[in-house]
Amino acid sequence: MGMNEDLFMAAGKRSFEKRGLKRILGQARRAIQDYDMIHEGDRIAVGVSGGKDSLTLLIALRKLIDFYPARFEVKAVTLSMGIGEPDYSPVRQLCEDIGVEYVIEDTYIGKIVFEARQESNPCSLCANLRRGALNNAALRLGCNKVALAHNRDDAIETLLLSTFYEGRIHTFSPVTYLDRKGIHVIRPLLYVEEKQIKAFIKENGIQVVQNPCPANGKTKRQYIKDLLTNLSFDNREIKNNIFGAIKRSDLDGWHK
DSSP: OOOOSSOBOTTSSOBOOHHHHHHHHHHHHHHHHHTTOOOTTEEEEEEOOSSHHHHHHHHHHHHHTTTOSSOEEEEEEEEEOSSSOOOOHHHHHHHHHHTOEEEEEEOOHHHIIIIISOOSSOHHHHHHHHHHHHHHHHHHTTOSEEEOOOOHHHHHHHHHHHHHHHSSOOOOOSEEEETTTTEEEEOTTTTOOHHHHHHHHHHTTOOOOOOOOTTTTOSHHHHHHHHHHHHHHHOTTHHHHHHHHHHHSOOTTTOO
């Protein structure tokens, strides 16, 4: 099936602005092809927090099913963190509208990180626990791949975080193989800028789920994000230059 002008979802209950989605789909497809992310018969668990990035990834992959040459399936997986009372009904409704199976995996990660461990720098432990829980859920659902919604800005910010705070030149790879689990982790939104995602969500009135994490907006990543914003006032090409350097580097998994 070709990419038609209206870009209607196959389920027929929701459509999305062609201006935003068409560009995002093009960038996602290019990243998928550049780094060989999706193959015939793949079953992909999409990590869906309910935030703007993961909802955009879910919609893009669901639409991609309609015209990508390799046949694949997607399932949406949300990890309930065990803190706050987030309402995931908008995510469930979206999944119903676009015809995607939706699973909520109950965890106590938030309680472990913030109550039992009382971590002063909780992000690293939280991320590790979430990755493990998502991978286990994917295996149980019969999936061989996990799709994460890291975007272009995330790759840049992670590089600076690793450089500033760990003393190493590192960012996540486009594709990672977890040999202990037998799962590939893919990042199809790698070429998509955060501002595109924000615009897509706003233009289409897509309801997001608020992040219940107590550390949200108070992290080192937020500091790096703000720093890049300030630096961009003097050099509008700074993010393009950093991302270009990542793509041309010998960092693991980035060489095409």
